[in-house]
Amino acid sequence: MNKLSLSASLSLLFASAFNAQASTYITAKAMLDVNNGKLINAPLIQIDDGIITKVTKGAVPQLQAGDHHIELSELTLVPGLMDMHVHLTSDPTVPRSERIGQSIPRKAIKAAYFAEKTLMAGFTTLRNVGADGYSVIAVRDGINAGDIIGPRIWAAGPSLGVTGGHCDNNRLPPEMKYTAEGVANGPWAVREKVRENIKYGANVIKFCATGGVFSKGTKVGIQQYSQDEMNAIVDEAHMRGLTVAAHAHGTSGIKAAIVAGVDSVEHVSFVDDEAIALAKKHGTWFSMDIYNTEYTLTFGEQNGVAEENLAKERQVSKKQRDSFSRAVKAGVNMVFGTDAAIYPHGDNAKQFSRMVEFGMTPLQAIQAATINGAKLLKVDNQLGQIKQGFAADIIAVKGNPLQDITLLEDVAFVMKAGVTYK
Structure with missing residues (x-):
């Protein structure tokens, strides 16, 4: 029992340390680039410690142990x-x-x-x-x-x-x-x-x-x-x-x-x-x-x-x-x-x-x-876009808000600083 307890404790300690390095990935139907108004299909967003570390298109997340994948296959991502x-x-x-x-x-x-x-x-x-x-x-x-x-x-x-x-x-x-x-x-x-x-x-x-x-x-x-x-x-x-x-x-x-x-x-x-x-x-x-x-x-x-x-x-x-x-x-x-x-x-x-x-x-x-x-607010190098190096403040709606702006009245997903609240 002592060996089992020690083994379990070491496993939990290792998992905790490993998860501290874990990433969150978001995939979605589309993502709005608010700079140019383009809708990017099949985006993949990587988030580490609340910051967007990578934005790619059409990729599949390569998950490691402890990583988290948020799949929003019917939704369009918009900056918070x-x-x-x-x-x-x-x-x-x-x-x-x-x-x-x-x-x-x-x-x-x-x-x-x-x-x-x-x-x-x-x-x-x-x-x-x-x-x-x-x-x-x-x-x-x-x-x-x-x-x-x-x-x-x-x-x-x-x-x-x-x-x-x-x-x-x-x-x-x-x-x-x-x-x-x-x-x-x-x-x-x-x-x-x-x-x-x-x-x-x-x-x-x-x-x-x-x-x-x-x-x-x-x-x-x-x-x-x-x-x-x-x-x-x-x-x-x-x-x-x-x-x-x-x-x-x-x-x-x-x-x-x-x-x-x-x-x-x-x-x-x-x-x-x-x-x-x-x-x-x-x-x-x-x-x-x-x-x-x-x-x-x-x-x-x-x-x-x-x-x-x-x-x-x-x-x-x-x-x-x-x-x-x-x-x-x-x-x-x-x-x-x-x-x-x-x-x-x-x-x-x-x-x-x-x-x-x-x-x-x-x-x-x-x-x-x-x-x-x-x-x-003079934080345009940190907030306001879904972009590498920016805070992971991301929402999602069902549809294209450029075609129907009222979609923003019914937000289906809310993330702030990499934490999902809705």
């Missing part, structure tokens, strides 16, 4: 999708009056739940542009540590905003003396707030350059921060190596944010030819949420959205979609950003059909959610 504008702590099905009373720990739990749900929808990378109490930063760190399941997350801390502006909270009475934690006024104060966000783990900075749809008492077209303040925010963030996103509906705020050097402008509802020209000159990315209008106008009232906010949504929606079409036609840099939390998390891919409807080709829409998102 990226949504550059989400708010994981917010639940649109919960009335806004109830959300005010939610604690930071409660919001963090919501964010963890929605992070997993979004990953299962095929989104392996997210940019969370603003959350209270550094809650999503904690979720991101929990995902990275393997405590919970979710996508890769670039997380802002509290969004920067002016007193009484879109990123402040104007729904409470003055005697409560409440100010949102991201509020800062003046060039030195905003620099301090950027530093504070970085201190507590933010790896992207977000500020509100104009009023917004879902705040109380702000006008969507009105600029909030001055040019000097925006310049200071961007300079401080860039000095520390972080990218910057600017919420901006109004024309003057869009232009001021671009001139300040932001990496992306969010929403971009009231854009003009000068703003488009500035974006092209500076290489600024536009992130335009053109899906969620129908959800807001259909379900907003029953979800506790005030008439003031519904009226602003009606004001913005068509203008924003017109602006999207003009920006696409002009060749502005575009990423996929949905403002998930205005509609239910996990429905992110429903925006693809809107992007095609309002001017993009299916390939352009997919590129916005893959290679373009990676470029915005």
Whole structure:
């Protein structure tokens, strides 16, 4: 018995050591090359330690002991999708009056739940542009540590905003003396707030350059921060190596944010030819949420959205979609950003059909959610493609998404960093 036990123990030890070197192979019906839009038949992907080490065509995997073969013979492989504008702590099905009373720990739990749900929808990378109490930063760190399941997350801390502006909270009475934690006024104060966000783990900075749809008492077209303040925010963030996103509906705020050097402008509802020209000159990315209008106008009232906010949504929606079409036609840099939390998390891919409807080709829409998102995050040598040396973030759908973009709404397979989640 002692000899048998020793033999079994040695066998397990050997197998464990051998499996550490094991490879994963994926074969599929086809694979989309998002760079050129070509569909590659019968691809073979080799993955080691979460990284794609080889991509070939028409080959059969030569499996060694311990290797794993994932056979997706009826599916098309696509790089893991990226949504550059989400708010994981917010639940649109919960009335806004109830959300005010939610604690930071409660919001963090919501964010963890929605992070997993979004990953299962095929989104392996997210940019969370603003959350209270550094809650999503904690979720991101929990995902990275393997405590919970979710996508890769670039997380802002509290969004920067002016007193009484879109990123402040104007729904409470003055005697409560409440100010949102991201509020800062003046060039030195905003620099301090950027530093504070970085201190507590933010790896992207977000500020509100104009009023917004879902705040109380702000006008969507009105600029909030001055040019000097925006310049200071961007300079401080860039000095520390972080990218910057600017919420901006109004024309003057869009232009001021671009001139300040932001990496992306969010929403971009009231854009003009000068703003488009500035974006092209500076290489600024536009992130335009053109899906969620129908959800807001259909379900907003029953979800506790005030008439003031519904009226602003009606004001913005068509203008924003017109602006999207003009920006696409002009060749502005575009990423996929949905403002998930205005509609239910996990429905992110429903925006693809809107992007095609309002001017993009299916390939352009997919590129916005893959290679373009990676470029915005400055990780385009690591993410956004199924390519040797890149992270093994891979999804699969049944059919050709270039022929039917809605196939991305029903993802059959999800892998992140070489780990299969669906």
